Amino acid sequence: MSNGIRLRQNEEHSIEMLAAQRQLYSNAKRYDWLSTALSVWIPFGMAIILVFIPEDSLAGIVSYIVSITSAVISFIVDGIINNKKELAAAIQQKFDTYIYNMPWDTRIFGKNRNLNNEIAVYSSKILSDEEEKKSLYDWYTPLVDEKELKEGILSCQRENVWWDVGLRKRFKMGSIMAIIILCIAVFIMGICKNESTVKLLWRFAFVAPMLEWLFSTIKQLNKDINELQELDEIINDDESKSMEDLQDIQKLIFIHRKDCFAIPNFFYKHFKDNDEDKAHRAASMH
Numbered sequence: 001m002s003n004g005i006r007l008r009q010n011e012e013h014s015i016e017m018l019a020a021q022r023q024l025y026s027n028a029k030r031y032d033w034l035s036t037a038l039s040v041w042i043p044f045g046m047a048i049i050l051v052f053i054p055e056d057s058l059a060g061i062v063s064y065i066v067s068i069t070s071a072v073i074s075f076i077v078d079g080i081i082n083n084k085k086e087l088a089a090a091i092q093q094k095f096d097t098y099i100y101n102m103p104w105d106t107r108i109f110g111k112n113r114n115l116n117n118e119i120a121v122y123s124s125k126i127l128s129d130e131e132e133k134k135s136l137y138d139w140y141t142p143l144v145d146e147k148e149l150k151e152g153i154l155s156c157q158r159e160n161v162w163w164d165v166g167l168r169k170r171f172k173m174g175s176i177m178a179i180i181i182l183c184i185a186v187f188i189m190g191i192c193k194n195e196s197t198v199k200l201l202w203r204f205a206f207v208a209p210m211l212e213w214l215f216s217t218i219k220q221l222n223k224d225i226n227e228l229q230e231l232d233e234i235i236n237d238d239e240s241k242s243m244e245d246l247q248d249i250q251k252l253i254f255i256h257r258k259d260c261f262a263i264p265n266f267f268y269k270h271f272k273d274n275d276e277d278k279a280h281r282a283a284s285m286h
Contacts, residue, residue: 004101005153007145016120018136020091020120025084025088028081028262031077031080031081032262039212043206044185048189093109094115095139101149102247103243109250157235158232164228164260165228168221172221179210179211183211186207227260231249234249
């Protein structure tokens, strides 16, 4: 007997909610690329420019100033990213609670905001693309539809956690390797120019924004991974779950979604099919 999850998740308004949250996360990731460019790629580009011009020239001095200024501007961009993620998470929370047929408990979830206008605005672009729209159907594996409702909800929540944690671990390692390589390259450029020790130390003006980006990114990713692992333990313990327990889990998922690091789309899409398949199979086995 169907628990209704598959039917509800494929309704038109559900698809609109998914389209809106996907577009918002995509927008947040574009701003995150800008933040990364300001913190990493512009300072690295300035370091390359210094290979071809004297450090004490006007252009050389400007390159140091640009490197430092770009890192400051990235903090402003981070605020825009957080606003986009929070709205996307709120819409996805509405989607989940609707398809789960989960009561909206104000004590747990806060005020139930009317987001229909935001959903209409942000869903239009993806809904106009038939291929993109098609990818939103059967958001959770259809096999959860055959389970008792609370078990089906738990399987969907489990799918969210398993899908996310592996992706973040891989991005963390990739980020560490990339920044180490770029930082070493910055100093190698100076060594190749036979720069003095003082001038080499000045190259920290280019390295510092990269390291700041790396440390803040790793700090956030570690937080994300720890939260997901704790959620995994709660979801997969041997205790049976009441609807109140599932609501508590859902609140933690919402908090994670709005606060977590936005993984770039190119990285997400590269691992999407493999990770999604594993998450679907794992969720259906419980």
